[in-house]
Amino acid sequence: MARVVPSPLATFGFGFLVLLLSAGLRGALAAGVGAQDDEPAHYVTAMMVHDWLLSGDWSDPVGYARAYYAALPKVAIGQWPPVLYVGLGAWMVVFGVGTASAVSFTCAVAAGLLALVHRAARDLGVGPVAPLALLVSLPLVQRLSGMVMTELPLALLCTGAVLAGARLLEKGDLRSGIAFGAWSTAAILTKGNALALAAVPALGVLLARRLDLLRTRAFWTPALLVVLLCGPWYALTTGYQASSWDGGASPHWGYTRAATPIYLGGLVQDLGGVGVAVLALAGLLLPAREGNPARAFRAASGAFVLGLLALLVVLPSSPLTRHLCLLAPTWALLAALGARSLGQRLGGFGSSSSGPWIALAGLAFVLGPFEVVRKDAVGATDLLAPLCAEAPEARVLVASDAIGEGLVIGGLAALEEQRPGRAVLRASRFLITDDWNGRTYRNHYPTLDALQARLDEAAVALLVLDGSMPEARWFEHHRLLRELVEAEGAPWSRVARGDAVREGERFIGALEVWERDGWEQLPRRGLRYEPDRAPQDGPAIQVDAE
Secondary structure (H helix, E strand, O other): OOOOOHHHHHHHHHHHHHHHHHHOOOOOOOOOOOOOOOOHHHHHHHHEEEEEHHHHHOOOOHHHHHHHHOOOOOOOOOOOOOOHHHHHHHHHHHHOOOOHHHHHHHHHHHHHHHHHHHHHEEEEEOOHHHHHHHHHHHHHHHHHHHOEEEEEEHHHHHHHHHHHHHHHHHOOHHHHHHHHHHHHHHOOOOOHHHHHHHHHHHHHHHOOOOHHHOOOOHHHHHHHHHOOOOOHHHHHHHHHHHOOOOOOOOHHHHHOOOOHOOEEEEEEOOOOHHHHHHHHHHHHHHHHOOOOHHHHHHHHHHHHHHHHHHHHHHOOOOOOOHHHHHHHHHHHHHHHHHHHHHHOOOOOOOOOOOOHHHHHHHHHHHHHOOOOOOOOOOOOHHHHHHHHOOOOOOOOEEOOOOOHHHHHHHHHHOOOOHHHHHHHHHHHHHHHOOOOOOOOOOOOOOOOOHHHHHHHHOOEEEEEEEEEOHHHHHHHHHHHHHHHOOOOOOOOEEEEEEEEEOOOOOEEEEEEEEEEEOOOHOOOOOOOEOOOHHHHOOOOOEEEOO
16 A cells, blocks of 8 residues: 655644644743744734735835834834735734734744645655654744744745755756745845855855856846845845844954854754754765755755854854754754665665664654743733723833833734724833943933923823843833832822743732823823934934924
8 A cells, every 4th residue: 555645735734733732832822922032023013014004005114114113112124124024914914913813823834844844855855754843843943933033934934945045056947046046035035144045056056066057047046136136125224233233233253252152052952952963964964875856955955054154153143042943944854864874874774764764863852952842921911901991092101121011012002903003102212212232221311300201291191110120121211210100299109010921930010000190181292203313312202292
């Protein structure tokens, strides 16, 4: 009887259900969108795209985004390119803007990645079981499949580009070149880390010994596509993005020296452990009795691994090992190839006998860093929801870090039927000026009287104070706000208190909501966002004059 092999489409459907069930069991469908600093920004920006698509007025997207930011200051388009936001925003049009919908989108992306790996494993002549099981079980993939982040969409697009690049190295045809250019363009317009894909053709022709491709249109067409389609965006936004890099605005040896061991260690620890790393390196380095597709894939994937590592240790962004998620699918396929190569040498079995090398890959992973990763992120939305329902016009200001402020803005925005409606202001954008990483901090309202006047100017009715922040993220304006509400005779009353949860740790009573007495009598003025405002002139969000 012929063996029934599931199709990539079946893998997508089954994978989506497994990933969705996993996200639910790990708490990701119910938790707030704020497990990482960037997650609330991605969520709110996609929500803005959703609202813009349904607005019917598409004539001035920049003006729409600025008005949206004035009321919900977590929009981050420009800091990141638009592809993730367009994809998730379109998904929200069909499935809604809630947390479960947003996380389901990430699960669907991860399921698409599984289908792509399934097809690649079939084309490479290795069974899909081992690489698919590895991908689903990786703690890094588990964690990111429950978040609204760029890494898994980027992993999908980069994997598609690597596979197309391998076909280009194998066949040298224009169709493969265009496919590589299309995948690469979509990836680069998701996040700049995808620029590492430039190494696939550039270094791949050396590794594959295909220097003859340098004389073909197929080789140069992808570069032309990327320059034409991605160049304008990066020309406009590169300076803005560089200002957010933790390590500085330009490459330097100090960053490279610190980042290199982090990423080399993460390549082992976060992608399956020592056993899987050995198999992946075997897949890269050991020649095997195989056809042209596998040899071309080795060259393309090896070029991508080297290109991404070089990019991550040279550009002084945040040295976070989650950036290695882009390599997870390629790493899993290389491990399968490596297991087969070792099997051919040690046991004499070929590609038709898949059981032993699948067992070898499984054993390598079992001995690695397997764990179940929960998502726990609880902000003040539940405390605020009943208060805001009773007072639809009440403006909210939240004083926390990027995660705490984002949890409130995203959570309350999702409850609104019409956005931008209620203003949910961030203390870090309304009271101070600063760069993305807290290096140019300046408090523009250093006295209690000036601070109260600023809040009254914007008719702030509810103030959220978050005591769960790490000590390094406490600043002067947090202290002054606490002194303001607790000062004798202050027009503030505490109306709610609750727990915050960060990375699984519960902070009892850390969240407080204070209400401004008589806020209904304060004049309600418009808010505007002035992105070109000089820092010495005050925060970029301003209140209209009377």
